Each structure stands twice: as C-alpha cells, then as structure tokens.
Amino acid sequence: MAELENCKGCGKLFVRVSSPYCPACLKKQEAQFEQVYRYIRQQEHRMATVSQVHEATDVSVNLIYQWIREGRLKPSIFQNLGYPCRSCGKMIQNGVLCDDCLKKLEHDIDQDDDEHDAALKANRVKTYYTRGESRHN
Template identity: 55%
Template sequence: MAELFNCKNCGKLFVKVTASICPSCRKIIDEKYDVVYDYIRQQENRQATVSEVHEATGVEESLIYGWVREGRLKTADFINLHYPCRTCGQMIQTGTICDNCSKQLAHELKIYEKQKEQDQSSDNDKKTYYTEL
C-alpha cells in the first residue's frame, strides 16, 4: 500500500510506492546513469575505473558504485568497475564482502558455534545434589 514518505535525496514529501526517492530525483538519477553508460559504452572508455568515470562525467562515485553493485553496470562488460567491500573497503566486483572478510566471518562463526556447544555441554554436565535439612 502506498504511503507518504520524505525523499531521501531532497526531503520532498511524495507518495511512496516502491522507491524511497521521489519521481523527480529518480529522473535525475536516471539521467546521470545514461551519461555514465554512454561514456563507458564507448570503445576507448570500456576499461575506465570508477574514479575515471567520475572525473569524466561528474557523476558521484557512490551512484556508480551502487549501479555496479545492483548489476545495472555489468562487470563482465566493464572489467575495471569495482566497488568497496562493506567491511574492509577492498575493491570487489561481486557480492557485498570480499573473500578475506568472508573467510574471517566463517572462521568467527565456527569459533562461536564451538563455544556455544561447549557451554551447552558444560551445562549438561552439572549435577544437582540435594541434602536434607
């Protein structure tokens, strides 16, 4: 169901259906996307990095990172487009975190699970003794 919402870009009140930005901001962002896509679609610019695209087009790096993350700009077609890992900031092309952070997270999860099992087994080993008074 539609609801009133403030645009996260401009703060203008609008009826939110799906996106959290108003139609006028959406139009501006789509125009910026077209500028970026037209730039990197040219043969000589296909290997441009995000910072090079930003310098050439004036479009914010955060928007370009978002389009790469969403898959609107395909890294298979534009091999030098990367975005930062959400944890450490290392540049990646797929997912939300890099391989190192993923491995670290899996390692920490294993440690947590082992500790949880040990805590449960130690709780089960405790015996209760009753005395008469």
C-alpha cells in the same frame, strides 16, 4: 502499500511506492545513468575505474556503486568497475563482502559454534532417577 516519505535525494515529501527517490530525482538519476553508460560504452573508456568515470561525468561515486550493486552496470563487461566491501573497503564486483572478509566471518562463526558446543557440554547437568520415578513424567 504507498506511504508518505521524504525523498532520499532532495528531501521533498512524496508518495513512496517502491523507490526511496521522488519521480524528479529518479528522472535525474536516469539521465545521469545514460551519461555514465554512454561514457563507459566508448571503446577507449571500457577499462575506466569508478573514480575515472566520476571525474569524466561528475556523477556521484555512490550512485555509480549503487548501479553496479543493482546489476545495471556489469563488471563482467566493464572489468574495472566495482564497489567497496562493507567490512574492509576493498573493491569487489559482487556480493557484500570480499573473499577475505567472508572467510574471516565463516571462521568466526565456526569458532563461536565450537565455543557454544563446549559451553553446553560443560554445563550439562546429569539427571539421576530413583527407583520409583519414571523417566517419562
């Protein structure tokens, strides 16, 4: 359902259908995307990094990161393009976390599970029944 919202780019009030950007900002972003894509498509710029693309095109680094995350710019084709891990900032080409942070997170979760299981075991209360009581009350 459409909602009134301020544009994430210019702050102008608009009716949001799907994108957080107004039609004018979307048009501007599309022109910037075409500029970036034309630049990196050239044979001599295929190995450019995000900062090199930013310097050559003057397009926001965050916007370039967004296009890589969305899959519009493919690191499989342009191998030096990437975006920072949300935890440590190391450059990655897919997902949200780098392999190191993902392994650390998995380890922490496993450790928490082990601690939780140990706490449950320690707090387990024994139940004793008398002769007249039934176990299925």
